[in-house]
Amino acid sequence: MIDLAGKKAVILGGRTGLLGQTLTERLKLQEIIAVPLSRSDFDPLSEASLVAMLEREEPDFVFNTVAYTMVDQAEDEENKAHLLNTTLPATLGRLCKQFGIKLIHFSTDFVFDGKKDSPYTEEDQTNPQSVYGETKLAGEERIMGLGYEDFLIIRTAWLFGPHKSNFVYKIVNMAEERDNLTVVHDQNGSPTYTPDLADYSIELLKYEARGIFNVVNSGKASWCELATEAVDSCAINCRIDPVPTSAYPTKAKRPPYSVLDTTKFSEVTGIKPRPWVQALRDYVYNDLKDHQED
Numbered sequence: 048m049i050d051l052a053g054k055k056a057v058i059l060g061g062r063t064g065l066l067g068q069t070l071t072e073r074l075k076l077q078e079i080i081a082v083p084l085s086r087s088d089f090d091p092l093s094e095a096s097l098v099a100m101l102e103r104e105e106p107d108f109v110f111n112t113v114a115y116t117m118v119d120q121a122e123d124e125e126n127k128a129h130l131l132n133t134t135l136p137a138t139l140g141r142l143c144k145q146f147g148i149k150l151i152h153f154s155t156d157f158v159f160d161g162k163k164d165s166p167y168t169e170e171d172q173t174n175p176q177s178v179y180g181e182t183k184l185a186g187e188e189r190i191m192g193l194g195y196e197d198f199l200i201i202r203t204a205w206l207f208g209p210h211k212s213n214f215v216y217k218i219v220n221m222a223e224e225r226d227n228l229t230v231v232h233d234q235n236g237s238p239t240y241t242p243d244l245a246d247y248s249i250e251l252l253k254y255e256a257r258g259i260f261n262v263v264n265s266g267k268a269s270w271c272e273l274a275t276e277a278v279d280s281c282a283i284n285c286r287i288d289p290v291p292t293s294a295y296p297t298k299a300k301r302p303p304y305s306v307l308d309t310t311k312f313s314e315v316t317g318i319k320p321r322p323w324v325q326a327l328r329d330y331v332y333n334d335l336k337d338h339q340e341d
């Protein structure tokens with residue numbers, strides 16, 4: 048296990064991203080020099096700009112949280128999604144290899160088709176059903192094809208947390224305005240709290256882990272179960288009714304089941320991720336109040 052205090056990390060997407068902002072805070076708590084960067088600090092589509100950023104910052108670690116994350120819009124903007132989700136990680140991987148920097152890149156449960164009915168391991172067959180999933184998977188493959196070992200690809204899912212709007216935040220706000228809501232019940236996944244994801248990712252760094260890891264909170268939920276739990280935790284009097292995916296047609300196809308298995312993460316770190324229900328309580332009690340007052 049290595050001591051990370053005093054090491055330097057740049058967090059691409061760290062000023063504005065849902066995960067990037069929390070990751071920056073949690074790295075600082077571990078006494079890592081954390082430099083959040085956004086589009087005003089570098090151009091993710093320009094190799095010269097990425098080189099200049101790496102030469103300027105001289106980091107030990109690059110965390111890439113930048114992505115094209117608008118899943119439905121990606122169906123119409125394949126080129127933009129490809130540039131951010133595939134070309135950027137490929138270029139970053141190549142430059143990290145050249146500069147001898149560890150790359151920590153985030154990926155998604157949407158690399159799977161959702162036809163399984165037990166949690167997906169890192170070895171399970173991928174088969175993305177959307178442009179977002181395809182471009183994210185291609186990003187993973189480009190990093191893994193570089194002949195560079197010192198990278199981490201962290202697959203995560205269904206993020207909620209402070210600093211930025213997310214599914215739970217939107218549901219709670221809608222529930223405050225309405226007597227009832229209908230939410231999809233036939234998509235099941237692994238809801239994940241960004242501070243937990245950040246801490247668990249840092250643990251992987253301490254153990255000098257390499258390769259692909261699933262990192263999510265434990266337990267599974269449908270969107271409807273997640274919404275119900277959030278509204279109940281906030282003691283809001285709003286009825287949540289389950290509806291099938293077909294009630295809300297979307298451009299992009301989503302996996303009906305994408306729970307991720309974290310056995311590999313636990314074997315390396317000795318940590319069993321805490322249940323998403325417990326993490327949701329922390330979000331509601333600690334973060335959401337401040338969030339709404341912003």
Ligand SMILES: NC(=O)c1ccc[n+]([C@@H]2O[C@H](COP(=O)([O-])OP(=O)(O)OC[C@H]3O[C@@H](n4cnc5c(N)ncnc54)[C@H](OP(=O)(O)O)[C@@H]3O)[C@@H](O)[C@H]2O)c1
Nearest residue numbers: 060063064065066086113114116153154155203204205206
């Ligand atoms: N959110 C989820 O539920 C979820 C689930 C599974 C996996 N993931 C993965 O986790 C990672 C973090 O996701 P997130 O939800 O934190 O993403 P996010 O909140 O959408 O943040 C994405 C970041 O990328 C930046 N960005 C987007 N387009 C850019 C561009 N053209 N130039 C420069 N910066 C650009 C954004 O900056 P601006 O604010 O300036 O646009 C933002 O900082 C991603 O790899 C995502 O694929 C997320």
